[in-house]
Each structure stands twice: as C-alpha cells, then as structure tokens.
Amino acid sequence: MKVMAQMSMVMNLDKCIGCHTCSVTCKQAWTNRTGMEYVWFNNVETRPGQGYPRTYEDQERWQGGWTLNRRGRLQLKAGSRAKNLLTIFASPKMPSMDQYYEPWTYDYENLTSAPLQEHTPVARPLSLITGEPTKVRWSANWDDDLGGAPELTKDDPVLAKVSADVKLEFEKTFMFYLPRICEHCLNPSCAASCPSGAIYKRSEDGIVLVDQDRCRGWRKCVTGCPYKKVYFNHRTGKAEKCTFCFPRIEVGIPTVCSETCVGRLRYIGLVLYDADRVLAAASEPDETKLLAAQRSVFLDPFDAEVIREAERSGIPRDWIDAAQRSPIWKLISTYEVALPLHPEYRTMPMVWYIPPLSPVVDVVRDTGEDAEERGNLFAAIEALRIPVEYLAGLFTAGDTAPVTAVLRKLAAMRSYMRDLSMGRESDASIPASVGMDEGTMREMYRLLAIAKYDERYVIPTAHEEQAHGLEELATECSLDYEGGPGMNEWGPFGEGSGGTTPIAVENFHMLQQRQTTDTVADPATRKARVNLLNWDGKGAPEGMFPPRPDEARPHEPEGPSGETQPLPAGGSEPGPTGSGTEPR
C-alpha cells in the first residue's frame, strides 16, 4: 500500500444556475493574457450540447485518454509511445481554432474617431489572431442554454450514444449545466503523453501542473487529455492548464472558481488513495465497472492501518485529519452520491459530480403531481429514461444503475426533509428505502444544503517546514535553484537580464553579507536592489532615495574596493568612516 493524498473537488449540479461566474473569475485570475484568449481553465457547458472545445467527448475522433490494447494493458488511445514520437512534427489529432473559436475584440476606437455620418458608428469585431475584421461565428459558450438547438445539440457525442427515440424527445425534456475544470486525474493521460516530461503530478496533493521551463510545445498533451483541458498558449508556444489554484490551496483557501461560486455548489477536500492500485483499477476491462474500481482505490481515512501507512508515506498528521473531515470523502464514499465525469476515459478523474435531480423534479411538477413526494419522484426516475441514460453517458460509462441510485437518494432526501421542515413526524422508512439511516441522511442534507465555508472547503495548508519552497511558487526548494546558494549574480547584460533570483536566495546572501562585512550594509553595492529587509538602519544606502536635483551625486564610492561611505539620515554630509560598524 502506498498512500497518497489527492486534492479533489465535487460539484453539486443541482445547484448550478449556469451564471458563469466561475469561468469569468478564473479567466481574470489566470488566462487574461495574449495567447490565452481562447483558453478557459474553467468553463460551464449546457447539456445537452457540444461542450468546449466542440465535441471534445468524441474520443474516436480526438483520441484522448487511455484504452486497453490487445493484451489488455493500458495504453494511450492516441497510440504507443513510438507512434507518439513519430507524429511529433504535426500532431494529428489536435483541435484547431474551429473547434475552439477565433478570439476577438471590438474596434471600439471607431466609436469615437468615426467621422460625422448619418448612421451611428459601430464597433466591428476584430480577430485577435489576425487583427483583421472578422465575423463572430462561435465562442466558448455559443450553445449556452440550448442556444442553436436542435441543430447544435444533435452533435453532442454523449447524446449520440443514447438511443434514437430518446434523441428526438431530448430537447423537450431537460437541460442542465456542467461546470468543468481540469480533473487532476490519478492516472493523467496528458502527463503520459508529454514527450518532454514537463507535465507532472505533485506527490503531496496530486495537483497536475505543467513545468513551463520544460515544456517544449510538442502539443501531445492537448491530444492526450480527453477532457481537452490542456491548452496551447499560441503566443508562448507552451501548454497551460488549470492549476487547481495551487498557490491558494497551499495556504488553505479554495480555488478561485470555488470561492466565487454563487451557488456554493463546489466542495474541496482531500482523498487518500492507494497509488499501487491505480494502474490495476484503470485497467478494468469492463467500462461500467470503472466507477467501482476507482472507488476501490480510495482509502478510508479512519482506518487505523491506512493512517499508519499514510504516516509512513510522510503524509503529515493534520493532512490525515483533513482527509477525515473531507467533504469529498463523504460525498464519494460515505453517501455515494458523487460520480466521476467519463470514467471510461480511464484517467481516474478527481473532480466528481452529484448528478442533477431537478430536471426530474421539474417534469413531475409540470404534470401537476406532488414533486416532493417520494413515490412520485422514484417513479419518475424509473420512467424518465432519457435524463438517466444521458447522465449515465456522462458519469458511469452508460450504466444507469449508479445514476438511478444517486437520484433516488437525492429524491429520498427531498421528501424526508420536507416532512421535517413542515413540522411533521419524520418517516424513517424513506432513508431506509435508499439504504441510509436517518442520521446519515440528515448529515448528507446538511452537507448538501447548508454546509458553511469551512465545511465545504477543508483544505489543509502546505507545511511551514516547506515554506521556503512555496515562496517562489516553485515546486521545489528555492535554494535548489540553478546555481544553488551561490546564485547571486546578474546575467551578462546587467541587472534584470537572465533569470530572476529567488527572493529567498537574495535574502540569504544579503543577510550573509551583512553579518560578515565590516562596513555598513549598503545593498546598492551588492549588485542588487536596495533591499530594506536587510538594511541595518545605519546610514542611507546609495539608491535608497533618488538624487536631489541640486546635487548631482552626493558621494562616490571610495577606491576600487567599492565600499561606500554611508550617508547619515540627514544626507548632507558623509558620516565618519565605519561608524557603528563593528565586525560581527
């Protein structure tokens, strides 16, 4: 057993109102840069719909994720490693701008600079790729709220797998929203596709990241990811992806998309899993058993054996505590109401979803029946094959049984809690009909309906003994920087050229110099910025203040050694040499 911790998310789709706040705030935080205009680390899709990029779920076309080869072994769907390398010069299965969209802006200047004319001047759309006037034909969210249906929805790859009679009725039946981020999979096919080894999974929290310094722009990850959540920055020529807002997670606050979610539908927490069993689970031959296989990989954080092994693997005690309080563990394994998105891709995704019951409720309500009553809802779940089959296509590789079970639990909770809030006797037979007891059902209700911030987001902070590594947003010790602790020089083209020196490294050298030098600390002579952190308060180092207009330069360095005469605070006369500077 090799216990590892995974930071993961669950989204309660019943609560999503499709407001796109998560997408917008994520974009503002991460992708509002040139080259990333078309990139949405977080997007919200209307289902049924084609998704973003268009028809990304059609893996026969896009070849994302894993498949089992003839010998039953796990292999990238795009082909063997050798094939991957041989197709490196023109990645054959990469979505083009047609599948994403051509980003655009508007010619706002024309509104103010247009000459006097009969008609009001307009701001025409301009392509952000070519700079030329363009026609806006598609965007990240063109089919929002079933816009363009049924012409556009018929190309939904999930719908295509649902039987034909269902298709015809579909648009009349229901619609829901599916917010998506990177899945931070346990078995990430993007990382496996990366020829450079630039995509890695962090062993502490399982977040999958792209090392921007090692990415060489081979574009294989874009093909490899079945969710198409690795994007190619066309300006820098590097892959970029959702980071699970790791700088925020490290200090214990939720991702931007979760923080700003108005529906409060996102949950973040840890899951412990057995890394040794991931490969076997992902190689499960029967696609419909992948959900159970993935669940079997997770480890019960209350199990004494698991705790012991976790400690042996170096998982800190507070992380184990967090795993025990994790809402994700409860939703996935205790209540079993969360399901993974497309387990059939065999990547072991770690952003799970609670399927929406509201479409079923809506249908019952439309018939005039009591939409809170258990019997009506149960019957509707059985009768409404359409939503259930569609949801099964999304979450369980087509097996309707787990979806039905989840919807029945949600329906039971609905009618059980109605009795309570109406002040009636609680009906213990309702939880029992879905295999739960009253206490568990109330706990589930609390987590799903009224959980507060710190119950929805149980995020242990990264450890302070690692803090020096976090400071630079680096994923390693910042003193392990190139050149190591000896690194304190500028590039050949003067200050600012070359790579940046991590602040930790700079401070280390500053302190060392201050402690070993026999003059007043004057950072200006140390090939560095004036660093107030290390200024010992004696004298005013050169460069701390801009030169006064009436005196060109108050003093010059004395001699070739470069030692400077510090100025007293007044700044008019040089102070006595070495005042207050005893060697330490």
Next chain:
Amino acid sequence: MSTKDLLLWVVVPYVCLAVFVLGHVWRYRYDKFGWTTRSSQLYESRLLRWASPLFHFGILFVFLGHVMGLGIPESWTSAVGISETAYHVMAVGIGGIAGVCTLVGMVLLIYRRRTVGPVFSATTKMDKLMYAWLAAVVLLGLWNTAAGSALKLGGEYDYRLGVSVWFRGIFYGHLHPELMAHAPIGFQLHGLLAFGLFALWPFTRLVHVFSAPVWYLWRPYVVYRSRSPRLGAEPPRRGWERVERPRSGARR
C-alpha cells in the same frame, strides 16, 4: 595559404562553433521559458500536416547523411569493402530523396508561413532570417549533390577527400584550410553558410532540436514531483535513515 583562407576556413568555423556552444549554454540558462518549438499548428494544420513531417523527416535523413559523409573517413568505408562508386550512388540516391523531401517541405512551410495570416503575424524577424538562411544552406547542399555528384558539372569533386577532411580537422586540430580553398564554390558557400547557421542556431527556434524527447520511450508514463524532499517520499540518504525496528525480509 592566404590570410583570407585562414580567416574563412579556420577562424570563422571556430568563432561560429564557439557561439554555437556558448550561445546554447546561455540560452538554456537564461531562457528556458523561450526554449520551445513555437508551433503554429493551432492556426493552420492542413498544410502543416504534410509539410512539417516531410521537412523534418527529410532533414533528419540529411543530417544522418552528413554524419556519414563528413564524419566517416573514406578509408574506413573502403576498408569494409564499399567502393567509392557504390558509396556515391547510395549517397546521391538517399541524400537526393531526403534533400528533395526537405526542400518540398520547406517550400510548403515557407509558403504557409507567408500566406496564412495568423502564422505570418506570429513570425518573428529572427524566424525570417533563419528561414532564409536555412533555405540557402539546403539549396546549396542540394545543388552540390545534383551538380557535383550526379550531373558532374565542372568536373568531379570527391568531397570526402576535401571538405570532410577539413571538417573533421576542425574538431581535432588538424587544420586544412587549403582543402577548402580548392573546393568548388558551391561547397565553399555551403560550408560557410552552414557554419553561419550554427552561429545563428542558439538564438532561433532551432534550439528545439536539442529537446528531441527520445527518452520519452523509456520514462514512466506519469511523472511525480515533490515540492520538497520529504521523509518517505524517497529513500533517505545513507546514514540519515529514521530509527526503525529491524524487520525481517527486504527493506521497503
């Protein structure tokens, strides 16, 4: 041997090689982020799908041909029984095909770069210079193969006794500028421009050649990295193991 010859065939090569090596060191240290293929596939893939593999596979074979022709002395191939004629037929045949593939791919790529709007606007000045330079080197090389070895225009020239000896000499200090001084103008220009290209190399997108991810074939599929070394994440260094009750059997 004139000063000009010494300058062209000794000084220039060494300067270019020095720039090549130091330039790459510098670029790698200070511009890892810029070290990329700068792919434009997202903008256009219909032409690229054919042109790019044609060019790249072509130039890989051209490179191998140069390793053979420049790196292996004629005496070695004679020793294993390959006659000069046989060698040349092979070299001109394979080299010609690879060269034509490279050329066709390159022409298509340059056409694409010039005519497809988004690709053209993503083209830097360095790209343009590099493309022109590379095209000149490739064209001269093809011309040498066609005119010198195949059509035998202007008499025969065995580059394996001339250019190759000079080229190898640069690397182990046996300088033969006179061999180049007497080589046909096509070979002279090709060699000179090729060294110029080496000097240009580290400052262009050509650096991606050195990132050829061959080790992908052997590496584990999923790469794990740790924020910092931590107990248990990897075996501790010798002498730093935690106190542990000795257990029977192999250590974990």
